[in-house]
Amino acid sequence: MNSNYTILVVDDEDSVLKLLSAVLKREGYQVLCAESGGEALEKFNSVQPDLIIMDIRMSNMDGITALKEMRKTSRSITVILMTAYAAVETAVEAIKLGAFDYIIKPFDIEEVKLIVSRAIQLKKMTRKINVLNRQLLESYRLDKILTNSSKMQELCKTIAKIAQSNVSVLITGESGTGKELLANVVHYNSKRKNGPFIKINCGALSEGLLESELFGHEKGAFTGAIVQRSGRFEQANQGTIFLDEIGEISPNLQVKLLRVLQEREFERVGGNETIKTDIRVIAATNRNLEEMVSLGKFRQDLYYRLNVVCLEAPSLRERREDIELLADYFLQKYAEENNKDIIGFDQDAVKLLESYDWPGNVRELSNVVERAVIMSTGSIIFSEDLPDNLKVVKGNDLVSSFDLEIANGQTLKAKIKQMECMLIKEALQRNQGNRVKTAQELGMSRRSILYKIQEYEID
Numbered sequence: 001m002n003s004n005y006t007i008l009v010v011d012d013e014d015s016v017l018k019l020l021s022a023v024l025k026r027e028g029y030q031v032l033c034a035e036s037g038g039e040a041l042e043k044f045n046s047v048q049p050d051l052i053i054m055d056i057r058m059s060n061m062d063g064i065t066a067l068k069e070m071r072k073t074s075r076s077i078t079v080i081l082m083t084a085y086a087a088v089e090t091a092v093e094a095i096k097l098g099a100f101d102y103i104i105k106p107f108d109i110e111e112v113k114l115i116v117s118r119a120i121q122l123k124k125m126t127r128k129i130n131v132l133n134r135q136l137l138e139s140y141r142l143d144k145i146l147t148n149s150s151k152m153q154e155l156c157k158t159i160a161k162i163a164q165s166n167v168s169v170l171i172t173g174e175s176g177t178g179k180e181l182l183a184n185v186v187h188y189n190s191k192r193k194n195g196p197f198i199k200i201n202c203g204a205l206s207e208g209l210l211e212s213e214l215f216g217h218e219k220g221a222f223t224g225a226i227v228q229r230s231g232r233f234e235q236a237n238q239g240t241i242f243l244d245e246i247g248e249i250s251p252n253l254q255v256k257l258l259r260v261l262q263e264r265e266f267e268r269v270g271g272n273e274t275i276k277t278d279i280r281v282i283a284a285t286n287r288n289l290e291e292m293v294s295l296g297k298f299r300q301d302l303y304y305r306l307n308v309v310c311l312e313a314p315s316l317r318e319r320r321e322d323i324e325l326l327a328d329y330f331l332q333k334y335a336e337e338n339n340k341d342i343i344g345f346d347q348d349a350v351k352l353l354e355s356y357d358w359p360g361n362v363r364e365l366s367n368v369v370e371r372a373v374i375m376s377t378g379s380i381i382f383s384e385d386l387p388d389n390l391k392v393v394k395g396n397d398l399v400s401s402f403d404l405e406i407a408n409g410q411t412l413k414a415k416i417k418q419m420e421c422m423l424i425k426e427a428l429q430r431n432q433g434n435r436v437k438t439a440q441e442l443g444m445s446r447r448s449i450l451y452k453i454q455e456y457e458i459d
């Protein structure tokens with residue numbers, strides 16, 4: 001809608017003002033006029049037009065001076081300058097000063113319309129990008145991390161402390177715990193938030209491909225390298241690079257990575273030029289890097305470089321207090337996306353969600369809720385709407401004999417847990433509930449039997 005855009009036309013010649021104003025109004029724009037640079041400045045400050053079309057040579061303050069003044073307060077203004085043919089050098093200077101384009105007088109109306117529409121098009125895109133940027137920053141605000149868990153709250157506090165600095169961050173945690181989300185939160189709460197956030201999955205590419213993805217390559221570096229390409233380290237300049245699944249990189253690349261982390265410089269594959277890059281590094285893994293170091297599979301020096309600050313994303317089982325909160329959040333989200341009027345979960349469904357172990361963590365919860373929303377026909381999600389593999393038998397509803405059959409949809413892990421639970425329960429009964437004795441009998445520590453009793457809710 002052109003009527004959402006205001007154009008300020010500035011010229012000390014009344015006939016030009018009248019003509020342009022009539023043409024632009026016919027195109028649907030809101031039009032304002034000013035007869036001098038001075039008047040233009042006043043209107044610019046009070047109205048903030050989207051586009052200014054301004055003559056260069058005017059008796060009272062000229063267009064170039066006015067443009068310089070305007071740019072002092074607003075870097076993003078869009079100005080089209082008008083000039084007589086003879087003064088084309090001035091117009092070139094105007095472009096250098098940041099004018100969008102210039103029109104040579106006497107002008108062709110069709111050409112003016114075209115230039116204006118290009119400028120407005122750009123404005124529209126800029127507006128859209130600004131909205132998207134704001135949404136992005138908004139969605140990764142720290143207080144947007146939904147949590148009731150003290151572990152997560154501690155994590156958020158740590159992020160608040162370190163986000164603004166440039167320290168390397170290592171994010172660990174099981175699959176689906178939100179490592180990527182945390183990486184985004186760190187970046188969008190840092191000083192680099194307006195710079196790029198570049199993600200690369202180190203586990204998804206072969207060594208050669210990963211190397212050229214990370215460092216870029218020169219033309220002819222290898223078969224198929226027909227043009228020079230910049231790598232992620234270059235693209236991430238002034239921003240953040242997120243190295244996902246860092247535990248998967250080869251020893252050879254570990255060495256190269258170490259150098260970038262230490263020196264903040266590297267060469268493209270097949271190149272000699274040393275390229276400097278200003279980046280913040282965030283790495284994530286669901287592997288135990290410390291163990292990999294002790295097994296000689298991951299370089300210790302690289303580990304220390306990456307692990308300046310470690311964020312351990314807790315599994316969902318370690319923060320069961322978040323299950324209902326997140327489930328409600330996903331329910332609302334997916335109900336909206338699928339145009340469904342679902343208001344919530346019934347109590348049994350919540351119980352079921354809360355007692356399940358969530359090996360796939362938040363991602364699994366999100367998938368389960370999404371599926372339930374899609375399948376549901378009513379306004380409430382019942383436990384029947386949830387998948388069967390959530391229904392692992394708990395300590396108190398056990399049958400006493402073992403059956404080796406795995407129920408439809410039940411995982412091996414769930415079955416083993418079920419059996420473990422039954423064995424512990426039986427041993428406890430045999431020992432009249434004496435936990436120390438039971439632990440001894442089963443060859444477990446007191447701590448781990450207490451943990452199991454809690455986990456399986458055995459009373």
Ligand SMILES: Nc1ncnc2c1ncn2[C@@H]1O[C@H](COP(=O)(O)OP(=O)(O)OP(=O)(O)O)[C@@H](O)[C@H]1O
Nearest residue numbers: 145146174175176177178179180181286362363366
């Ligand atoms: N606290 C949260 N609030 C809302 N959504 C979340 C939260 N934590 C995780 N998620 C969502 O769960 C999904 C998995 O998160 P993410 O991709 O960040 O996990 P990950 O740890 O990187 O997993 P993987 O190890 O498999 O790569 C995403 O869709 C993410 O948006």
Ligand SMILES: [Mg+2]
Nearest residue numbers: 179180244284
């Ligand atoms: Mg991930």
